[in-house]
Amino acid sequence: MSDLETLRSRIEKTTLQMLELLNERGSIAQEIGKLKEMQGVKRFDPVQERKLLNLLADHNKGPFSTATVQHIFKQIFKASLELQEDDHRQALLV
């Protein structure tokens, strides 16, 4: 394998590991959504989101800037909330 191929196979491996963690995170978000549903609590929690954004800033060692990291994770938070809202809609239809 050429150097480029070696690096690309590492990129693929990392991408798939991230996919697994992303979906694991999605499943946990769904559990949180169901728990909040039962407790009658609002799903969107700006305090918790801010806490996670600060956690990312505190632990970010680069090369991505904290602004970039937070931008990417905001997309993940948004997708997680949509996942919880879809579950809620489906629960209403049952």
Place this chain on the structure above:
Amino acid sequence: MSDLETLRSRIEKTTLQMLELLNERGSIAQEIGKLKEMQGVKRFDPVQERKLLNLLADHNKGPFSTATVQHIFKQIFKASLELQEDDHRQALLV
């Protein structure tokens, strides 16, 4: 810990694992960028990006839809390319 607190600590743990992989992926992208720079090859490679998007589709087990997964990863690809371009600009300034 309440159930919600337990789930939140799992979300935090997963978020930090993803951050680590994201930055690892960023470092590999930087290495690829440098290698391409030396070889005089263009940094943006639509074929490679399409390959990764297909890989994500093939391995996605949910709960996130493939469209959502691909949307999130497109942001990561974009950020990686910007990282390579920043390195290029800095190399020119040296």
